[in-house]
Amino acid sequence: GENVEQHPSTLSVQEGDSAVIKCTYSDSASNYFPWYKQELGKGPQLIIDIRSNVGEKKDQRIAVTLNKTAKHFSLHITETQPEDSAVYFCAASTEGGKLIFGQGTELSVKP
């Protein structure tokens, strides 16, 4: 069935360092890959997304890469700041719209 694996489950970095979170999906029909940031007590917030016709997308300190052949996609955060601390979720969907989420990565950025 549809499945998205996300690693690592926890990630601790020093302020200013880079953070990388990786996801693998199983459904080859998946064509839309969003990333969400969830802070304590809040709903998931869409931070960046990528579609299957693009290999890389960047928005300021955040970038996402997609390797359709390997069914891998990754989130890269550069120059991390304490306010980047949160749980990050990757997701995948087909044309149908429903999102299949990874298990989440708890990112801690230490000042």
Added chain:
Amino acid sequence: DSGVTQTPKHLITATGQRVTLRCSPRSGDLSVYWYQQSLDQGLQFLIQYYNGEERAKGNILERFSAQQFPDLHSELNLSSLELGDSALYFCASSVQERGFLNEQFFGPGTRLTVL
């Protein structure tokens, strides 16, 4: 603020009871999705509506049902509640159900506690 509103924010009830969770999508969004977030299952898709019609079902129990009204707000009804139904319930909305306008924006959630 995503523009998606959910009420109530918190709900505490007893086993066997029935509750209704309400969601108002962003202005202009036609599609509404419901997700359940629990510690052991993570974020799981429950059901999707588009312009009043059911479009997709996920791991939604038969005790749960939903609908989307003509004004596009949606309600998720949970009945015969069990302890295991305690979770965060999120609503998300998107302009379209597919294609380049299907980015989903999440509401703040309803925390359901079943005692």
